Amino acid sequence: MRAKTERRRRGSQFSLLDRFTSLRDALNGLGILLVEQHNARIHFVVAICVLALGLLTGLSGVEWIMVFAAIALVWMAEAFNSSLEYLADAAVPExxxxxxxxxxxxAAGVLISAGFAVLVGLWVFIPGLIR
Structure with missing residues (x-):
């Protein structure tokens, strides 16, 4: 925690070490998400299955972009939802x-993003599965 305070104090100075520290912190957050959040693990398994299905059905470049964007959106929503829950629980435990x-x-934000991902999946995979 002290390192983050020190980085803030230095202001806009660029430091490669600070960039690596930020990357380490972000990867730590991803680890926390996967270890502590059950729904994140479900999203992970589904994402792996979707990527495997994409390989099997031979998606086009645009279809891959749609799939990756949908996966990223769900992961971002899950991360924001989890961070809000951690903050809320710390601020007001009762x-x-x-x-x-x-x-x-x-949580509705996660549901909306997951619903969008399902629509993208249907749009992208149904034609390939029909072939």
Whole structure:
């Protein structure tokens, strides 16, 4: 934590070491997401299955972009949802109506992104599976 405070204090100075530290922190966050969040592990397994299906069906370049964008959107939504939950639980450990609403709305964001990913999957894979 002290390193982040020190980086902020230095302001806009560019440091390659700070970039590597930021990358390490982000990878640590990805690890936390996979280890601690059950739904993230489900998203991971589904993403692997979708990528394998893409290889089997021979997706075009544009179709791959659509699939990768949908996967990234779901992962981003899950990460933001999880981070909001961690912050809310730290700030207000007891049950609070507004915290519950915030968590529900963040979870809705994940649901919306997952629904979009399903639509992309149907759009991309049904023609290939029919062939």
């Amino acid at each position: 049950t609070h109506e507004l915290i519950g609403k915030a968590k529900d709305v963040a």
